[in-house]
Amino acid sequence: MRLILTAASFALLPLFPLTAIADDELVENAIEARHGYYKMLALNMATLAGMAKGDVAYDEAAASQAAANIAALTHYDLPSLFVEGSASGQAEDSAAKPEIWTDMDDFKAKFQGLVEAAAGAPEAVKGGQDQLGPVVGKLGGACKACHDSYRVKG
């Protein structure tokens, strides 16, 4: 067993310089992924907000689908995309405040706020345009609570 391990360690040696590149790639991919994630949240929020404001005609199925998309996104472990080295100032294109990493429990609690706001939203938006306001307010409040603390203002 020891022999095999030793042989394996030697085999890995030439790979060490590559780990740095792999880390950079992980950081870049994680940042891109979270931007895509937030864009999907924003697209669906825009659908709901547009109907809430009356800019777009109320469409129960479309509203419920947009809310279901947001709820589905909250089942993804978003905090896992905030990998080490991907804060603003450490990596390009990041608007993630370094406090995320020092206050990770609170950051996760803010994400939990969105999870809770989205749960039940697909049903709550049914029944007429006047159902949308409170749901959009609750969801938007959860976005804002996290952005106020953890997103660098652009």
Ligand code: HEC
């Ligand atoms: C738990 C914290 C948190 C929650 C909840 C949250 N955001 Fe964000 N959001 C961030 C952070 C941090 C960034 C910056 C990420 C980066 O630049 O890597 C961001 C960035 C964004 C961006 C910019 C993405 C880009 O391409 O640069 C949009 C759009 C966005 N959020 C929309 C939303 C919407 C809409 C919601 C609610 C439905 C929401 N966010 C909820 C933390 C959060």
